[in-house]
Amino acid sequence: MKRKVGALEKVDADLSSLQYKIRRDPASYKEDFLGQYEQYEAQRQIFMQAPASATDTGIISFRELIDFIAHVADCYPTDVTQFPEDLIQLLNLHHGHLEPELREKVVGSLVLLRRKDIINSPSKSLRALLYQKCLSDLRTSNAKTTNHRLNRTFQTVLSNLLTSDRTSPSGLWAVKITRELWKRQIWTDSKAVEIMKEASLADNEKIIAGGVRFFLGGDKEREELEDDSSDEEAVDMGKIKHQIGINKKTKKKARQMENAMATVKRKERKKKQPHPLNFSAFHLLHDAQGFAENLFYKHLQNSKSKLNLEQKLLVLQLVSRLVGLHKLTVMSLYSYFIKYLTPRQPSVTSFLASLAQATHNLVPPDILEPLVKKIADEFVSEAAAAEVASAGLNAIREVCMRQPLAMNKTLLEDLVTYRKSKDKGIMMASKGLLGLYREIAPDMLQKRDRGKEAAMGLRSGERKDQRFGEEAVGRIEGLELLEKWREGEKQKKEATMGGEVGKYTSDDDVDDEDDWEVDEDDSDSDGWQNVSSDDDANDANQSKTPSKKAKHNPTCPEEIEDEKWDKDGDKENRVEEAKLDDRVSSLATTRILTPADLVKLQELRLAASVNNALPASQRKRAAAAHQAALQRHIDDPFTAAEIEGLASLSSKSTKEQRIAIAKAGREDQDEVRKSTTARRKEKKQEQGKSTTNREKARKKNFLMTLGKAKGKQKRSLVDRGKVLKAHKERGKRGGKRGNKG
Numbered sequence: 001m002k003r004k005v006g007a008l009e010k011v012d013a014d015l016s017s018l019q020y021k022i023r024r025d026p027a028s029y030k031e032d033f034l035g036q037y038e039q040y041e042a043q044r045q046i047f048m049q050a051p052a053s054a055t056d057t058g059i060i061s062f063r064e065l066i067d068f069i070a071h072v073a074d075c076y077p078t079d080v081t082q083f084p085e086d087l088i089q090l091l092n093l094h095h096g097h098l099e100p101e102l103r104e105k106v107v108g109s110l111v112l113l114r115r116k117d118i119i120n121s122p123s124k125s126l127r128a129l130l131y132q133k134c135l136s137d138l139r140t141s142n143a144k145t146t147n148h149r150l151n152r153t154f155q156t157v158l159s160n161l162l163t164s165d166r167t168s169p170s171g172l173w174a175v176k177i178t179r180e181l182w183k184r185q186i187w188t189d190s191k192a193v194e195i196m197k198e199a200s201l202a203d204n205e206k207i208i209a210g211g212v213r214f215f216l217g218g219d220k221e222r223e224e225l226e227d228d229s230s231d232e233e234a235v236d237m238g239k240i241k242h243q244i245g246i247n248k249k250t251k252k253k254a255r256q257m258e259n260a261m262a263t264v265k266r267k268e269r270k271k272k273q274p275h276p277l278n279f280s281a282f283h284l285l286h287d288a289q290g291f292a293e294n295l296f297y298k299h300l301q302n303s304k305s306k307l308n309l310e311q312k313l314l315v316l317q318l319v320s321r322l323v324g325l326h327k328l329t330v331m332s333l334y335s336y337f338i339k340y341l342t343p344r345q346p347s348v349t350s351f352l353a354s355l356a357q358a359t360h361n362l363v364p365p366d367i368l369e370p371l372v373k374k375i376a377d378e379f380v381s382e383a384a385a386a387e388v389a390s391a392g393l394n395a396i397r398e399v400c401m402r403q404p405l406a407m408n409k410t411l412l413e414d415l416v417t418y419r420k421s422k423d424k425g426i427m428m429a430s431k432g433l434l435g436l437y438r439e440i441a442p443d444m445l446q447k448r449d450r451g452k453e454a455a456m457g458l459r460s461g462e463r464k465d466q467r468f469g470e471e472a473v474g475r476i477e478g479l480e481l482l483e484k485w486r487e488g489e490k491q492k493k494e495a496t497m498g499g500e501v502g503k504y505t506s507d508d509d510v511d512d513e514d515d516w517e518v519d520e521d522d523s524d525s526d527g528w529q530n531v532s533s534d535d536d537a538n539d540a541n542q543s544k545t546p547s548k549k550a551k552h553n554p555t556c557p558e559e560i561e562d563e564k565w566d567k568d569g570d571k572e573n574r575v576e577e578a579k580l581d582d583r584v585s586s587l588a589t590t591r592i593l594t595p596a597d598l599v600k601l602q603e604l605r606l607a608a609s610v611n612n613a614l615p616a617s618q619r620k621r622a623a624a625a626h627q628a629a630l631q632r633h634i635d636d637p638f639t640a641a642e643i644e645g646l647a648s649l650s651s652k653s654t655k656e657q658r659i660a661i662a663k664a665g666r667e668d669q670d671e672v673r674k675s676t677t678a679r680r681k682e683k684k685q686e687q688g689k690s691t692t693n694r695e696k697a698r699k700k701n702f703l704m705t706l707g708k709a710k711g712k713q714k715r716s717l718v719d720r721g722k723v724l725k726a727h728k729e730r731g732k733r734g735g736k737r738g739n740k741g
Contacts, residue, residue, distance in 0.1 A: 015068045026075040033076060040065040044086060051097045063105045070109035074116045084110065084119045092125060095133075131173075135180060142186050155191045159198060166203040175199050175210035182214070182281075183221045190284040197285065200318070201294055205307060208299065212314045215281055216321070216637070237264060239688065282325055292322040292330055300336060313350050320358035321637060324402075327360045334358070334367045341374050343388045349640035352391065356398035357638045359406075365468060368406035372396055376411060386423040387644075393418065393429035394643050397436055404440045404466055412437065412444055441466060481604040482597065 018036070022029045043062045047054055054062075066087070073080045087106050095103065113119050138154065141147040158174035165171075178195050181187040196218075199211030240260050244253055285291055299305050299315045307315065323330055340351045352375070359368060379392025393415065400407050418430035437445055442454035443465055450458070593601070684691070697705075715723070 015064055019068055019072055022072045022075055026072075030076065033072065034079065036065065037069060037079065040069060044090075048090070048094070051094045059099055059102055063102050066105055066109055070112050073113060073118050077118060080118070084113050088125075092129060095129070131176065134177060138181060138186060139184065151187065152191070155187070155195060159191075159195050162195065162198045162202060162207070166201075169204055169206065171199060171202055171204060171207045172210065175207055175214070179210070179214050179218060179221075182218055185222060188279070190286065193281050193284040194286070196281070197291055200291075200315075201298060205311060208307065209311055209314060212311075212318050215318050216314065218281055236687075237261075282322065285322075288322055288326045289328050292319050292328050295319050295322075296330055296333055296336075301332065309346065313347060313354075316354050317350070317357070317637070320354040323358045324360055327362050329362070331367065334363070334371060337371060338374060341371065342378050343384070347640070349391060349643045352395040352643050353398075353638050353640045356395060356402065356643075359399050359402040361403055361471075362469060363403055363406075365403060365405035368399065368403055369408065372399060372406050373411065375399075376415065380415060380418070386425055389418070390423070390425035390429045391643050393426065393433060394645070397429065397433045398638065398643070400433070401436055401440075404437070405468055407437075407444070409444050413446060416445070416449055478601055478605040482601050485600065485604060 015036070018029065018032055022033060040062075043058065043065065047058070047062055069080060069083060073083060087110055090098075091103075091106055098106070110119075134154075138150070141150050154177075158178060161174050162171045174195055178187065178192050178199075182192055196211045196214045199207050200215070202208055202211070237260060240257060244257060247253065282288070295315055296319050299307055300312060300319070305312075319330070319333065322328060323333065334355075337351060337355050340348065341355075342348065345351065355371065375392050375396055379395075380389050384392075396407075396415065412433075416430060416434050418426050419434055421427045421430065434445070434449060438449075438451050438454045442450045442458055445454075447455070681691070
């Protein structure tokens, strides 16, 4: 053994000495190099035939030869043209059987050859192999518990890959790996977001596009992957048990039953697990203001930027979403839109959507007013096409929804007149703008355009003028509705229990555990519990005293008495409002809302928002529309398709489109006209079930049933009694098979 080790050390020393000599004089030692290369070829062929049975001595010698040839390959480039391909083939075919040191040496040699420009780049198959190996290693390491040490090391390497050389295309590795691990919820921390932030600020066009697309669609990809994993094909346990009870019992059927049971139990455990907090990438940014400014000044305002129009639109959408979501201030962004707001501009609806997305209530109206006027002048006119005018009106409405002060009265009066247009798209867009200002700023409209509710709200003082920078007081919306509902429930309980209030105001009901678990389909819940309060009774007594004093005042003349009536009425209203505010505020600060309370609060809000004066059909439609608006999250982007939504009503459809719409309507009508029996039959067929014996008997050929019918007619009275008795006994047993008992 000692002699073998000594020989290997001698070979190592000889290779190191030969490498030094070749470096100094390659031509003189070419024959020696070719001899070593032939020895490498022989050992490679032996290793490729049986990689698992290679000896330690052979592996060490093979590894040293690979290292030697890789270091001097630049001295003989024509003689080692096959050497990189051999190493790649070795990795592709036997990467699982390679010794760790040998595998590391092969990869290191490929990197060395790449630096020496012996090979231009690794092959596509090798790059795919390395990418899959990195992903599988990270997924395996984070399968049971999060491997923070490995994640930090890998994230540091990827971050250095982006920041060391911003023009190099090697940063695509960081983009692809980070995006895939974010989608699979392996990396969900701010470090992964910082890597993609650096990618968005790179100088390579492909890396920039990858980083920007991560912020615009990475969360959506993660949600889609989660939905796909949850929407697996459900296991029908009833069907499997039925088949096992009828078919022949085999080991294969038993294994299928066990696997199905395991799948059902796994899904049940997954349902009971707490849902992970998946924060959006926008909320994990450390410096959103600095990131938005750097993106805008580097890729959009910079005249030396090499991005094309499509890539600039992606960056603009990212900047506008950052500004709108975090309410940032980038003043030069709005002046950037001016030159693109023309109907002749390609992808102009994307620019309009980005402008609406970048608007919020803290943007000064003086900056937005020229933009709104430019859109109105360029898009909304009698000479403009119907699609152009409706898109312009829709864009103005979206901007004014986020900042109502960007509109002036003169322009609003002009735009509202388009509601009388004959084109449906323009008419609906103008009515949408009118309805918006009836809700948020009716004082800017003419008296004839305000509508009944807005005019009454202005007279009563409920609707006030909005001021720049004004924020609503933080409170739970609709909490007073829940208070009224609680009062009604309290009165119902008092009526049913004969006035026993104390039973429902005890502390035992407060800790009712049923209120903390709400079924998805359960809309009625008694989540709030009554607590008796002496302050409420005192407030009620105080609110009644002024009216009594005003009523029984015999010393005053009639006019003075009327004035006092008015004053006392105002005082009473103010006292009631203060009482309600105090009750709601104490309710919000002293009580914990249970899930049942939140469900009921959502129902009450929805019922209050829908106009009860509408017919039942329109009321349901309005409620559905309001529910869809509530479900729209603030993180959801505003797209060009929403700008073009009303414009599609203005365009005339072709003959093929009209035929397709008519066919779709006919199919819907056929679906509505189906009988209950036909729908049940389709449902059974989808579930793979057969029909009943009664249904099969109906479809039986008449000639086949003729003999049985004749036999029934020839039965005597005694036979008919026997048949009837047997039928009753069979029914008691549960049929022929005796399924009962």
